[in-house]
Amino acid sequence: MGGVGMSAGMRFELLGPLRALRGAEEVPLGPPKQRAVLAVLLLQEGRPLSYEGLVDAVWGDEPPVHVRNLVQKYVSGVRRAFASAGTTDATGTTGGPALTWTGSGYRLSDAVADDLRERRQLVDAALAARESGQLRHAGELVDRAEALWRGEFAEGLNAPYLAAERLRWREKRLTVLEARIAGEIELGRSFEYVHELIRLVAAHPLRERTVELLMNALYRTGRSSDALLAFEEARRRIADAMGADPGPALRSLHERMLRQDPELLTTRTSAPVPAA
Missing domain, CATH: 1.10.10.10 (Winged helix-like DNA-binding domain superfamily/Winged helix DNA-binding domain)
Incomplete structure (x- = not known):
């Protein structure tokens, strides 16, 4: 940018x-x-x-x-x-x-955090590309946004306001990463992201969206048993930590896998051309 x-x-x-x-x-x-x-x-x-x-x-x-x-x-x-x-x-x-x-x-x-502004522009452009069906271009834009990171947000600075911002930006970064991986899975590149998703689930064991992506990636690479096992492990973690069941999105995906919903294997090998 x-x-x-x-x-x-x-x-x-x-x-x-x-x-x-x-x-x-x-x-x-x-x-x-x-x-x-x-x-x-x-x-x-x-x-x-x-x-x-x-x-x-x-x-x-x-x-x-x-x-x-x-x-x-x-x-x-x-x-x-x-x-x-x-x-x-x-x-x-x-x-x-x-x-x-x-x-x-x-x-x-006359001063702005230039990398924050550039990241916002890239992520906004990626969202627009994804909405118009340009999944590959959206992924490229997200990769450029990710490349702006050099470490933790305001790394090494001890201040309450910055600590809160650090947590907020960590969440934003993870949400964007999940969206990028979801796009890659839609394009049929599940195998390439299984290990990254296993690492993310280990780092964020109660984050259901990451578990959902891992289940999808495993299922699409022919590892349906592993996908169901990932759900059971997440269910136990959530029950132990919060005494609750997984949320509706994760439960729905589990049910679709149990009945072998053919739509779960649908990929998009090319992005539709957006209307002019």
Whole structure:
């Protein structure tokens, strides 16, 4: 996606350790808490964040005694980092992001998390491609979105707000991955994804959508007994953990496999051409 939506003069990335790039050069951003302050402000997407909101986001309910001094220190540090990476155009104006106090809060302007924006664009394009029947193209777009990840979201930064965002983005990433695998299964590529799905089920044993995909992949590769066993194992895990039965989607798939529904083996070897 190149520079689409890129911050003015500087690129910011959060799909992994926070980093700022001026061209090919990485900009030093200071100690972890200072980087956490910057990451929190980046996620406001230009909206002011009050002093109290910033303290709560970075330190939570029990901030240190001298937190006001720390906020001032880290805000000044972020500004120095921007200044050290600044460029000057022909008019003598320094370009790049700015961190200002608006009277109601701290506002980070001319700065976005570029990789988050690019990922959203790619995923939206993949959804549109899938809805128009272009499954292979949708998978390619999702692969490009996945390639933007360099590690955990805001990896290594300890702040309550970022911890919550990390969980949210982990869920979003897994949901997109499941959609990509579902498309590949529809295209008849079940065999290639069985082992990846076994690994995902082991990592997320109570996630029913992943179990459903594994059952489909096994069934379509002639391993119907293994598919039914995967259901039984998931049913036991869910019962042990929550005292409940699997949800309706997983139960319905199990019932269709028991009666050998021929539709379960249907694949799409080519995508329909969307209407103009």
